[in-house]
Amino acid sequence: MLKLENITAGYGVKQVLHDLSLEVSAGEITALIGPNGAGKSTVLKVVAGLLKPSTGSVALDGRDITSSPTYRRSRLGIGCVMQNAPVFGGLTVAEHFRLTNLTPTACNGLSKPAGVLSGGERHRLAVELVLHRKLKLLLLDEPSAGVSPDIAKEIYAEIKRNIAGTETAVLVVEQNIHYLPDFANRVIVMRNGRIYNVNSAISEIMTRNSSHNTGKYLLAKINSSDLPIEHLKNTEIMFEVFYGS
Amino acid sequence: MNYLFHIAIMINIYIILSLSLNLIVGSGGMLSLCHAAFYGIGAYIGTLLMLNLGWTFFPALVCAVIGTALLSSIISVPSLRLKGDYFILGSMGFQSIVFIILYNWTDLTRGPYGISGIPAPSFFGWTVRGLPLWFAFSTAVMLICTTFIVLIMNSPFGRTLKAIREDELAAGSLGKNIPLFKIKTFAIAAGFAAIVGMLFAGYMRYIDPTSFTMMESVFVLSILIIGGAGNIQGPIIGAVVLVVLPELLRFLGMPDAIAANMRQVIYGLAMIVLIRFRPQGLLGEYKFT
Numbered sequence: 001m002l003k004l005e006n007i008t009a010g011y012g013v014k015q016v017l018h019d020l021s022l023e024v025s026a027g028e029i030t031a032l033i034g035p036n037g038a039g040k041s042t043v044l045k046v047v048a049g050l051l052k053p054s055t056g057s058v059a060l061d062g063r064d065i066t067s068s069p070t071y072r073r074s075r076l077g078i079g080c081v082m083q084n085a086p087v088f089g090g091l092t093v094a095e096h097f098r099l100t101n102l103t104p105t106a107c108n109g110l111s112k113p114a115g116v117l118s119g120g121e122r123h124r125l126a127v128e129l130v131l132h133r134k135l136k137l138l139l140l141d142e143p144s145a146g147v148s149p150d151i152a153k154e155i156y157a158e159i160k161r162n163i164a165g166t167e168t169a170v171l172v173v174e175q176n177i178h179y180l181p182d183f184a185n186r187v188i189v190m191r192n193g194r195i196y197n198v199n200s201a202i203s204e205i206m207t208r209n210s211s212h213n214t215g216k217y218l219l220a221k222i223n224s225s226d227l228p229i230e231h232l233k234n235t236e237i238m239f240e241v242f243y244g245s
Numbered sequence: 246m247n248y249l250f251h252i253a254i255m256i257n258i259y260i261i262l263s264l265s266l267n268l269i270v271g272s273g274g275m276l277s278l279c280h281a282a283f284y285g286i287g288a289y290i291g292t293l294l295m296l297n298l299g300w301t302f303f304p305a306l307v308c309a310v311i312g313t314a315l316l317s318s319i320i321s322v323p324s325l326r327l328k329g330d331y332f333i334l335g336s337m338g339f340q341s342i343v344f345i346i347l348y349n350w351t352d353l354t355r356g357p358y359g360i361s362g363i364p365a366p367s368f369f370g371w372t373v374r375g376l377p378l379w380f381a382f383s384t385a386v387m388l389i390c391t392t393f394i395v396l397i398m399n400s401p402f403g404r405t406l407k408a409i410r411e412d413e414l415a416a417g418s419l420g421k422n423i424p425l426f427k428i429k430t431f432a433i434a435a436g437f438a439a440i441v442g443m444l445f446a447g448y449m450r451y452i453d454p455t456s457f458t459m460m461e462s463v464f465v466l467s468i469l470i471i472g473g474a475g476n477i478q479g480p481i482i483g484a485v486v487l488v489v490l491p492e493l494l495r496f497l498g499m500p501d502a503i504a505a506n507m508r509q510v511i512y513g514l515a516m517i518v519l520i521r522f523r524p525q526g527l528l529g530e531y532k533f534t
Contacts, residue, residue: 048418049417050414050417050418069417069422070414070417070418071417071418071419071420071421071422071423074417074418074419074420075420079418080418082414082415082418086412086414086415086418087415088407088408088411088412088415088416089411090407090410090411090475090530090531091404091407091408091411095404095407098401098404099401099404099405099408099419100419101401129419
């Protein structure tokens with residue numbers, strides 16, 4: 001459904017993504033994880049059309065959208081909630097609904113400017129606005145950033161509830177990996193602007209039951225397919241994956 | 246009494262000008278310094294149609310509005326790639342180009358000599374003559390324009406403009422065609438400025454390029470900075486304050502030569518104080534800082 005091929009992209013002279021290729025199927029929830037600066041958010045920006053890649057192509061349902069502007073991608077069914085919940089501070093909550101052609105739901109705070117909402121309320125508003133649309137692909141950039149763990153869980157649960165039974169694919173960037181086992185069904189690890197597939201390396205680590213030099217060993221072995229989702233629950237392994245080098 | 250009528254007519258003119266600029270600056274978040282150029286283009290198109298082709302006021306007005314709106318794309322389309330300070334510089338460049346053309350294309354505009362003998366608006370055999378009638382006419386035009394601008398600001402178009410002002414990328418990700426909205430905003434604001442241009446030309450019966458200079462654009466922007474932008478009441482109070490303030494200086498017995506300089510000093514001071522202590526202006530909602 002979404003296909004990124006040989007993407008190289010960055011900011012000014014600094015290249016962040018290096019020859020990155022990625023596919024996401026319809027209905028699949030794919031999480032991108034990795035240390036800061038790995039290029040996870042940059043991938044979302046390239047898909048959303050907020051950043052133009054210097055090489056490579058982006059296709060949605062077989063249609064090349066590499067040079068399509070953001071609004072056209074949105075109209076093709078790509079919705080995104082970027083980091084820090086981009087709501088419009090000068091618009092009231094009710095105006096946000098009307099902006100997206102929705103009828104404001106009867107609730108308190110409709111006349112409040114979005115700028116005075118708490119971090120959790122802003123996230124919920126941003127998510128609610130995007131979920132009301134018919135989406136092919138939903139991009140989420142750290143929905144848990146700046147909100148309490150309970151709110152973050154609720155946000156993830158609401159997203160999952162809304163896309164259940166649909167063909168909507170999700171590409172989510174998340175640092176707090178403990179939210180992912182209940183949400184994602186595929187996890188990809190990124191480092192230094194590339195995708196690292198660590199399946200067999202992790203399995204080997206698990207077999208060896210090594211706890212001390214896991215990270216160094218793991219990083220030396222990184223060369224294979226996706227990270228099995230159940231390993232996200234093993235925080236020690238994940239810590240080593242991210243920071244072990 | 247005539248003096249008061251004149252002041253009130255000028256207030257009406259600047260209310261429409263500042264409200265139309267408010268669509269670009271307060272609602273769209275694009276700090277533009279070329280509004281006097283649109284105002285001048287409208288005045289010249291309408292005047293030339295009336296004097297050279299014998300058109301009456303209202304057909305000339307319609308043509309001036311459409312022509313100015315179309316010409317606004319000369320600045321809006323290229324400036325889509327410009328942001329922030331560069332956009333301001335681009336708008337100043339457009340303002341300078343328009344002034345230079347009006348000043349030097351003497352075969353058409355009579356350049357610095359200006360154009361006199363502009364006919365007053367007339368409809369159904371009734372001509373707007375005398376200050377009381379001009380006050381009534383300009384007030385009616387101001388109220389009609391203000392009503393339309395309020396409707397635009399509260400429409401889905403106006404809400405989208407505000408969203409673009411707040412976060413252009415996020416608005417784009419909601420499917421809003423940002424470049425098209427910006428072009429339309431400039432066209433609408435330029436159209437209203439053209440109406441003011443025609444009003445001014447008909448009232449003064451004379452126009453020359455010095456009425457449409459960069460300083461005039463700065464003055465209209467000052468109305469928004471001092472009164473406030475992003476809503477209706479800010480530009481209105483700003484226009485009243487900035488038109489009336491220099492007139493008050495006359496009552497202090499200050500010689501005209503000094504009063505003119507004092508006016509600039511007061512504007513400058515007022516802007517510095519407001520930007521420091523009240524960046525949204527007296528009654529505005531959009532902060533310039």
